[in-house]
Amino acid sequence: MPALFILFKRIYNISMKKFIEGVSKKAGRELLRLFLTKRKYSKKSKHEIVTAADLISEKLILSQIKKKFPGHQILSEEAGMNNIKSDYLWIVDPLDGTTNFSFGNPLFSICIALTYKKKIIAGAVSIPVLKEFYYATKGQGACLNGKKIHVSKTADLKSGFITFCHGSRQQYVKEILKYYRELKLNFFDARQLGSAGIEMAYIAGGRTDVYFAPGTNSWDVAAGVLIVREAGGKVTNFKNQEWQITDKDILATNGVLHNKFYRFIKNA
Template sequence: MYELELKISQQAARKAGHFLKKEFFLWDSKKINYKKGNERVTWCDKGAEKIILQILNKNFPSYSRLSEESGSKDRDSDYIWIIDPLDGTTNFTVHHPLFSVSIALLYKNNLVLGLTYSPITDEMYWATKNQGAYKDGQKIKVSNVSDFKKSVVTYCHGSGPNNRKKAHKLYEHFHNICHHCRHFGSTSMELAMLASGDTEAFMVSGARLWDVAAGIILAQEAGAKVSDWQGQKWNIESKSILVGNKKIHALCQKELKKIKLA
């Protein structure tokens, strides 16, 4: 199922990604603007979104959509595209190559498709429900590392001082008990890295749906356990996310309780 949606969304992500890659190497930091919450936004975010929406709307005119830059468009459909045209805007604006295009599809509020495209490395990650997760056509699985001391844990945070405080507390604690604790600045890429076995766990509080939707189905289809920080099954209303292989997920949740974040 969803072969057509996957094909078209991959085309949209690649076209937007090629646009972003070109602009990345021409970027001038004077072009930065700021939106609510002091988040950076560029005309490249909006340009990439325009490319994606033109392709998706042409091929699926009845589907609703939720996109970071232009908001929601409700067409009274069971299908909703979730779009982040440039995940990692700050990285992009400081000439850091870790950023991505992220597209997911909900059916009756359940994730059925997700993809993350890295323009600079030309890597495409994707998953459809019950069909596994893939990177450039090769099936991927989460890491089987079970020892914290050999684990790389990544984290991110939503906007606002409360979420930043939680992130600082995460880093301070996990940095001392695992091999590495890192914040890479692109939630979609951090989840893609976990899904492909490059890292062992990922945690975030206050993320928006477009930040995580594609990455969550990637991780699930790659064999990860996905929950909120309290251990409840993740859903589109969840305020926090913990993702990892089953062993590391359990260890992370135990540590979150120790530092009173769960």
């Protein structure tokens, strides 16, 4: 019986990966087509914009999920939460890095996560321009284009490559400026890439060492949280507690630097 269960679980995981990858690539092709044409946008808030591409990508992804899993709950950045009650919840950002996209910067992504009883069990970050697909299943490790990845081994915080995001609210912008000054004056490098999905994926792949944000949304980071953890990293909130999908602040690292950077946040 256990062997049969393991086989069933493996088949389910492969099927889920195939579905998420297929949906991500379809949306990615549509975003690439729109990226190469004239891009128009409108402001949602002082620090946040939305484009037709967000809505087109979202419609494509959500229609595929609803068709395949009609009984599942869905939370998406533009559409919000549907009114279906389920233990399964899809968390979708159809275009993460809208500002980058709108100004011709290729660092934008598609983020899709699946949770079961509030635990993330699958996550994907797709970067269309770079043709990179990061994926993780809980307990199965993380991959980039099918190859296993692992976080960096950087142990010296002041030599670390740090990225950050501030979210759309003015209070978070002011908070990040406090940290940014200290980081630029005393550390190797700190910069904002403009896509939380990419910033999380880069930690998982060992390209960067720390990502933090005082204000974010679950659709920005849920997929990346699982990918980082499965690649050997650590993700918490600013209280150094395990990150949950209801948390607004987030700290993701290669694990080795986690407590060091947590102390930096606490004392800044």
